[in-house]
Amino acid sequence: MREIPGRILILPKPPRENGHPEDCGDSESCAELVKLVDRIHSRETDGLAELYRLFSNSIRFYLCHQLGPQEMNDKVHDTFVIVVEAIQLGELRDASRLMGFVRTVARRQVSLHIDDVVQTRRRQMNLDATVRLADLRRNPEERAIFRQRSELLVRVLGELSNLDRKILTRYYLLEQSVDEICSEMALTETQFRLLKSRAKARFGELGKKKLAERAVVAGCVRISAGVCD
Amino acid sequence: MDTKWRLCSHPDEDLFEDYCFDRLSEQETTMFEEHVLICRQCQKTLASTEDYIAMMKGASLAYAACVKSQRNSAAPPKRSSLGNKSVLS
Numbered sequence: 001m002r003e004i005p006g007r008i009l010i011l012p013k014p015p016r017e018n019g020h021p022e023d024c025g026d027s028e029s030c031a032e033l034v035k036l037v038d039r040i041h042s043r044e045t046d047g048l049a050e051l052y053r054l055f056s057n058s059i060r061f062y063l064c065h066q067l068g069p070q071e072m073n074d075k076v077h078d079t080f081v082i083v084v085e086a087i088q089l090g091e092l093r094d095a096s097r098l099m100g101f102v103r104t105v106a107r108r109q110v111s112l113h114i115d116d117v118v119q120t121r122r123r124q125m126n127l128d129a130t131v132r133l134a135d136l137r138r139n140p141e142e143r144a145i146f147r148q149r150s151e152l153l154v155r156v157l158g159e160l161s162n163l164d165r166k167i168l169t170r171y172y173l174l175e176q177s178v179d180e181i182c183s184e185m186a187l188t189e190t191q192f193r194l195l196k197s198r199a200k201a202r203f204g205e206l207g208k209k210k211l212a213e214r215a216v217v218a219g220c221v222r223i224s225a226g227v228c229d
Numbered sequence: 230m231d232t233k234w235r236l237c238s239h240p241d242e243d244l245f246e247d248y249c250f251d252r253l254s255e256q257e258t259t260m261f262e263e264h265v266l267i268c269r270q271c272q273k274t275l276a277s278t279e280d281y282i283a284m285m286k287g288a289s290l291a292y293a294a295c296v297k298s299q300r301n302s303a304a305p306p307k308r309s310s311l312g313n314k315s316v317l318s
Contacts, residue, residue: 057269058265058267062266065279084262094276106266107262146284147286148282149284150291153285153287157292169292172289
């Protein structure tokens with residue numbers, strides 16, 4: 001994999017929400033995490049509650065992002081228990097690495113789950129060759145909304161310039177790397193980034209315009225339906 | 230990479246997209262995930278980036294299919310409502 005140094009944009013620190021150390025990290029937050037690990041290590045129950053408050057949402061997010069929403073509560077609980085036990089047994093040697101440790105445990109949970117799914121699927125495939133995977137990430141209503149938005153976006157894509165559409169299609173649909181696109185379209189990386197950013201902006205503007213038009217049309221239809229009644 | 234990045238700043242838009250396309254190195258992925266694990270703002274950004282990519286992929290695919298079907302059905306070839314443009318032309 002290529003290294004992409006200098007691609008990190010340093011932004012101002014975000015405002016803290018209720019003073020939670022997870023909202024922005026600095027040496028002060030690091031010190032808070034170290035204190036928290038000490039409290040859990042000494043088996044203080046409010047330390048456990050604090051850890052749960054800090055990490056349950058983010059663990060849930062991470063697992064959900066990797067695996068989808070099924071059986072999430074159990075997995076969050078399992079991850080939390082493993083982290084707490086490891087801290088209490090003194091297995092976390094560098095307390096400032098708490099976030100890295102939580103991520104490692106969550107990753108392990110993800111790979112265990114994937115192994116389980118693969119094994120289960122193999123067994124099911126032996127029993128029934130017609131087993132199909134369901135898209136558990138979206139319910140029917142979400143799928144309908146997604147389809148409607150896609151139809152709108154198709155129209156927006158049709159109205160973009162050739163260059164804008166080519167950039168977006170190569171990058172998002174064909175998943176070509178920046179190097180490939182630059183080489184095939186004779187662009188420098190800076191030119192590509194600029195073109196992509198502008199194409200996205202124009203795509204967004206056109207999309208908003210279409211949405212507004214659709215809202216106006218829907219409003220007119222409702223008004224005329226009201227008049228007819 | 231500066232380890233302070235993990236703690237003090239947010240990744241830029243391109244990094245979110247590279248993560249979604251699995252284009253980050255192991256080290257970059259680790260730093261990115263550790264940051265996202267503790268940053269609610271970046272959790273939201275990641276979710277919306279994934280939605281954006283999925284939608285753009287779906288729209289590009291549908292657009293390509295639309296252009297193709299209009300070309301196939303047109304005999305003799307006519308200008309389509311989408312301007313008779315190919316996906317990558």
